[in-house]
Amino acid sequence: MPATSKTLRSASELVEAQVIKPERLAGLQKVAARYAVAITPAFVDLIDTANPHDPIARQFVPDERELEGHAQERGDPIGDEAHSPVAGVVHRYPDRVLLKLVNACAVYCRFCFRREMVGPGRGVLTGAALTTALDYIARTPQIWEVILTGGDPLLLPPRRLKDVMTRLAAIDHVKVIRIHTRVPIAAPERVTAAAVRALRTGKATFMVLHANHAQELGEKARTACARVIDAGIPMLSQSVLLRGVNDDVETLGALMRALVANRTTCTMPIWRLAPGISARQSPKARRSCARCTGAIPAYASRNMCSTFPAATANRRSGPTI
Numbered sequence: 001m002p003a004t005s006k007t008l009r010s011a012s013e014l015v016e017a018q019v020i021k022p023e024r025l026a027g028l029q030k031v032a033a034r035y036a037v038a039i040t041p042a043f044v045d046l047i048d049t050a051n052p053h054d055p056i057a058r059q060f061v062p063d064e065r066e067l068e069g070h071a072q073e074r075g076d077p078i079g080d081e082a083h084s085p086v087a088g089v090v091h092r093y094p095d096r097v098l099l100k101l102v103n104a105c106a107v108y109c110r111f112c113f114r115r116e117m118v119g120p121g122r123g124v125l126t127g128a129a130l131t132t133a134l135d136y137i138a139r140t141p142q143i144w145e146v147i148l149t150g151g152d153p154l155l156l157p158p159r160r161l162k163d164v165m166t167r168l169a170a171i172d173h174v175k176v177i178r179i180h181t182r183v184p185i186a187a188p189e190r191v192t193a194a195a196v197r198a199l200r201t202g203k204a205t206f207m208v209l210h211a212n213h214a215q216e217l218g219e220k221a222r223t224a225c226a227r228v229i230d231a232g233i234p235m236l237s238q239s240v241l242l243r244g245v246n247d248d249v250e251t252l253g254a255l256m257r258a259l260v261a262n263r264t265t266c267t268m269p270i271w272r273l274a275p276g277i278s279a280r281q282s283p284k285a286r287r288s289c290a291r292c293t294g295a296i297p298a299y300a301s302r303n304m305c306s307t308f309p310a311a312t313a314n315r316r317s318g319p320t321i
């Protein structure tokens with residue numbers, strides 16, 4: 001079992017920490033030069049290097065196949081850029097917008113559909129750009145919900161997060177704030193009392209936790225989630241269906257049960273084809289999802305299978321974010 005006290009950010013650091021074998025170094029350096037790499041100590045801790053099918057390693061350790069191009073892949077598969085009226089805002093559906101505060105993440109998932117937009121050094125929304133984004137939201141009364149996403153908004157220092165939350169809460173027609181994050185699992189130490197206080201404004205606020213395998217919900221992650229939930233912020237989940245990670249009924253069911261036991265409402269397994277991620281797509285995901293829906297309680301399988309790739313995207317249950 002490898003261990004590290006720092007986030008691993010390069011192929012050579014993965015070798016040093018014994019997450020990968022030295023013979024993979026040259027190949028994975030090429031991948032890392034193209035797509036960001038980060039695996040936090042919390043996730044390194046969960047990797048079993050003796051298991052060639054380890055579900056955590058499969059999500060975060062780069063793979064040479066990421067450099068293969070496939071015709072169906074898109075750099076911006078859900079069209080963020082085409083729906084961006086001002087920097088940092090994506091306004092795809094009338095009543096809700098994405099507000100992308102930061103373009104970095106605690107970990108870089110190999111299957112991320114925003115992988116062309118996120119990475120170290122891609123920065124945060126500047127003060128002036130944030131004001132422009134908030135002005136757009138304030139002068140657009142049909143915006144009912146604002147979704148903080150990115151990148152991971154919980155990478156922001158609590159003071160900056162508090163500033164954004166307070167300014168959003170002051171806009172009367174914004175009734176709901178939703179925060180999409182991987183941090184309670186990837187870097188639970190960041191979910192401090194100050195960070196949780198920053199999220200509390202009196203306005204309806206939900207956290208959507210990105211989790212793909214029951215193993216991710218270890219003790220530290222559950223404690224971080226409890227801190228948020230106990231502060232009155234309900235937690236929902238979002239999962240990505242991945243080949244060899246969670247695309248069989250048992251694994252998917254175990255994930256849903258672990259989430260519910262964590263007081264988290266399960267929603268939205270998704271898949272979208274960004275560059276270099278075709279190899280992670282699961283041909284049996286839809287079938288597993290359908291079977292899982294009957295195999296676990298209805299409240300644990302609500303909204304499953306809401307989006308699938310390409311032509312079938314969104315067919316089951318209408319628009320997603």
Ligand code: SF4
Pocket residue numbers: 104105106107108109111112113114115118150151152182210
């Ligand atoms: S945490 Fe989310 S935005 Fe960041 S790399 Fe993973 S999937 Fe992409």
